[in-house]
Amino acid sequence: MDGVFNALYQFQVSFSLLLLSAIGLAVIFGMMGVINLAHGEFMMLGAYITTIAGTNGAPLALAMLLGALGVGLFGAVMEIVVVRRLYGRLLDTVAATWAVGLILSQGTLILTGPSMQGISSPFGSFSVGATSYSWYRVALGLVSVALLIGLYLLFMKTKYGLRARATIQNPSIARALGVDTPRMYTITFALGSALAGLAGGLFAPTATIVPFFGVNYIVEAFVTVIVGGANALVGTPIAAALLGAVNAALGTEFGLYIGRVGLLLTTIVIIRVLPDGISGLIDRWRMRPTDSRSGR
Amino acid sequence: MGDGDIGTAAATQTITRRRLVRDSALTAGALALASQIDITYALAQDEGPIKVGWLGDRTGDFSVVGIQKFNAANLAVNELNEAGGVLGRELTLVAEDAQSDNQRYQQMTRKLILQDQVDVLHAGFTSASREAIRPIIDQNQVLYFYNNQYEGGVCDSWVFPTGAVPDHQVVPFVPAVMERFGNRFYTIAADYNFGQLTADWFKTTIEAQGGEIIGEEFIPLSVSQFSTSITNIQNAAPDVLIVLLVGIAQSSFYEQKNAAGMQVPMATTINMGQGYEHLRFPPPALNNMYVTVNFMEELAEQLETDFPDRIRALYPDAEYVGMEAAAEYEGINLWALAAEAAGTTEQDAVRQALETNITFEGPAGPVTIDPATHHTIRNIFLVHADEEHNIVLDDTFEAVRPDWLSQEMGCNLAETPDNTQYVPE
Numbered sequence: 001m002d003g004v005f006n007a008l009y010q011f012q013v014s015f016s017l018l019l020l021s022a023i024g025l026a027v028i029f030g031m032m033g034v035i036n037l038a039h040g041e042f043m044m045l046g047a048y049i050t051t052i053a054g055t056n057g058a059p060l061a062l063a064m065l066l067g068a069l070g071v072g073l074f075g076a077v078m079e080i081v082v083v084r085r086l087y088g089r090l091l092d093t094v095a096a097t098w099a100v101g102l103i104l105s106q107g108t109l110i111l112t113g114p115s116m117q118g119i120s121s122p123f124g125s126f127s128v129g130a131t132s133y134s135w136y137r138v139a140l141g142l143v144s145v146a147l148l149i150g151l152y153l154l155f156m157k158t159k160y161g162l163r164a165r166a167t168i169q170n171p172s173i174a175r176a177l178g179v180d181t182p183r184m185y186t187i188t189f190a191l192g193s194a195l196a197g198l199a200g201g202l203f204a205p206t207a208t209i210v211p212f213f214g215v216n217y218i219v220e221a222f223v224t225v226i227v228g229g230a231n232a233l234v235g236t237p238i239a240a241a242l243l244g245a246v247n248a249a250l251g252t253e254f255g256l257y258i259g260r261v262g263l264l265l266t267t268i269v270i271i272r273v274l275p276d277g278i279s280g281l282i283d284r285w286r287m288r289p290t291d292s293r294s295g296r
Numbered sequence: 297m298g299d300g301d302i303g304t305a306a307a308t309q310t311i312t313r314r315r316l317v318r319d320s321a322l323t324a325g326a327l328a329l330a331s332q333i334d335i336t337y338a339l340a341q342d343e344g345p346i347k348v349g350w351l352g353d354r355t356g357d358f359s360v361v362g363i364q365k366f367n368a369a370n371l372a373v374n375e376l377n378e379a380g381g382v383l384g385r386e387l388t389l390v391a392e393d394a395q396s397d398n399q400r401y402q403q404m405t406r407k408l409i410l411q412d413q414v415d416v417l418h419a420g421f422t423s424a425s426r427e428a429i430r431p432i433i434d435q436n437q438v439l440y441f442y443n444n445q446y447e448g449g450v451c452d453s454w455v456f457p458t459g460a461v462p463d464h465q466v467v468p469f470v471p472a473v474m475e476r477f478g479n480r481f482y483t484i485a486a487d488y489n490f491g492q493l494t495a496d497w498f499k500t501t502i503e504a505q506g507g508e509i510i511g512e513e514f515i516p517l518s519v520s521q522f523s524t525s526i527t528n529i530q531n532a533a534p535d536v537l538i539v540l541l542v543g544i545a546q547s548s549f550y551e552q553k554n555a556a557g558m559q560v561p562m563a564t565t566i567n568m569g570q571g572y573e574h575l576r577f578p579p580p581a582l583n584n585m586y587v588t589v590n591f592m593e594e595l596a597e598q599l600e601t602d603f604p605d606r607i608r609a610l611y612p613d614a615e616y617v618g619m620e621a622a623a624e625y626e627g628i629n630l631w632a633l634a635a636e637a638a639g640t641t642e643q644d645a646v647r648q649a650l651e652t653n654i655t656f657e658g659p660a661g662p663v664t665i666d667p668a669t670h671h672t673i674r675n676i677f678l679v680h681a682d683e684e685h686n687i688v689l690d691d692t693f694e695a696v697r698p699d700w701l702s703q704e705m706g707c708n709l710a711e712t713p714d715n716t717q718y719v720p721e
Contacts, residue, residue, distance in 0.1 A: 010527070114360040114615070115360050132530065132558065208547045215357075215544075255515075260516060
């Protein structure tokens with residue numbers, strides 16, 4: 001029984017880590033085709049805003065919300081000032097967003113010094129058998145699921161969601177039908193940024209608060225997005241679940257090192273077999289010929 | 297490290313290769329000329345200021361400690377200049393930022409030696425950075441001070457490791473901890489030369505004292521999530537957890553083990569004294585963490601030193617003054633004393649002067665260079681953090697000698713040149 005619980009706990013820890021790290025990156029990449037190399041620094045910014053607000057007396061949930069809002073706002077400004085000018089130029093956006101990332105981390109180092117006192121994980125711990133576990137980690141798992149449901153509702157049930165999906169599917173037709181596509185891009189980029197900021201805020205109580213905070217999550221984020229493919233709502237959670245299961249199982253059995261090796265090996269195999277990631281596979285399956293006429 | 301860094305590393309490598317060819321050509325040319333212009337060169341060297349080379353991590357992963365070392369190096373040079381310099385000449389600190397990147401360590405070491413022609417080099421933080429530049433040091437025969445705690449064992453004619461080594465930190469530490477908590481140990485360590493070798497040191501010492509290692513895990517430097525390790529440690533239920541984690545990512549361990557409610561006492565040779573984790577993490581994450589240090593600013597009052605105040609007079613925003621700041625300060629002063637004694641900055645003469653039991657009165661008492669091993673004889677303090685993260689001094693070990701290298705490995709640099717790093721069997 002203890003073993004089963006431990007396996008479940010470790011799985012949801014890995015799952016929420018991968019999902020939260022990746023979701024902001026996945027939204028921006030999936031909806032806009034922009035690879036945001038400043039993603040890690042956006043998370044760092046969220047962690048800093050959350051920590052500063054938290055240590056100055058704001059309740060933790062409010063501090064995290066401020067982190068998300070602050071980074072979302074920053075993302076909107078960055079879209080208007082930098083990213084908008086580079087649409088369709090993939091490598092140029094990579095270089096430009098990377099540069100913004102470098103400015104953010106080194107700027108934070110200059111402004112705040114090499115490190116800052118963090119905030120403790122709330123909620124304490126509980127025991128199952130001889131082992132004790134963190135309630136906060138369980139809370140992170142629940143927040144991940146809630147966030148996924150929220151994103152699903154946002155994209156499938158709201159006017160913004162409809163227009164945003166129209167914009168990715170065919171920008172010129174969306175424009176012809178009266179959708180303000182540049183505004184859609186700004187909002188979507190801000191949303192992805194806010195998700196990165198929220199993830200940074202959520203991880204802040206579990207990590208060291210330093211200007212290079214983002215580096216700790218960037219590999220997890222990219223690997224999950226690559227395995228998941230372009231559809232953030234479908235691909236990212238499945239990828240996080242798959243990679244999280246591999247990582248947790250191997251990590252528990254053979255230690256962190258093998259856990260990480262397993263995660264990266266799985267990634268290599270999946271992108272070799274499925275270059276478009278898991279959501280690419282699902283799209284192909286959904287587009288499959290359903291009867292003899294359409295099947296030529 | 298992130299995806300971005302892979303690109304940087306590749307780019308740096310090409311530059312380094314190109315530069316290597318260029319630098320070698322320059323060196324060859326310079327050597328050919330040197331024989332003809334020996335006299336002019338010597339004159340020019342004596343006129344200008346003495347160049348003290350400094351290379352460390354002012355940015356990047358290890359800047360938490362690198363900035364402390366940089367502050368201390370500047371304090372040492374300023375104070376020496378205020379006291380009239382060395383050999384009547386002014387000192388300038390030629391400082392470069394290695395950005396926590398070993399490729400850049402190599403590049404900047406070549407630059408400082410070949411282009412700036414520094415008279416002495418104080419450099420390095422991780423053992424990986426030290427081993428990356430040591431071949432360049434030996435090839436160019438420049439005095440190199442590694443003012444840093446490390447895993448020990450470097451027996452090198454040109455290298456003076458002035459910080460604490462396992463002789464200082466592990467050998468007196470293990471019996472003191474066993475007496476308090478018991479003899480079943482579990483180790484988690486960073487997976488590179490420092491972590492592996494220090495873990496070996498603990499193992500050898502613990503087994504010699506009748507204790508046992510019941511579990512061991514080596515963790516890549518980029519790992520920041522420890523959930524599975526925490527469970528595995530709890531299942532093994534050791535009396536003491538030896539923690540040899542390094543860098544920003546791995547330092548997330550403490551908050552995570554605290555959140556998971558893990559209570560076991562911890563022993564380390566690196567935490568708190570270097571990266572002031574007890575101030576960066578909200579208590580009680582480091583409650584019951586025991587460490588052996590050569591200095592910490594919390595000990596200043598007991599040691600009757602104003603060293604941290606002098607650092608802050610120069611750098612009012614300095615976040616911490618730790619054990620490597622003290623080692624850096626002592627290293628530069630030891631070199632200055634030796635240069636004065638030698639009457640020159642000429643490399644071989646200063647080296648011989650350093651091998652005469654030269655002693656500097658540092659912030660934590662006298663520091664003497666052992667002529668046989670080039671390591672230091674120094675005072676060591678066993679401290680721990682309590683529940684509020686106050687630093688409590690538990691024990692003082694006076695004038696601890698770095699004798700393993702000379703007695704077990706036969707290192708005697710005053711007699712026999714060498715450039716090996718020895719490891720415990």
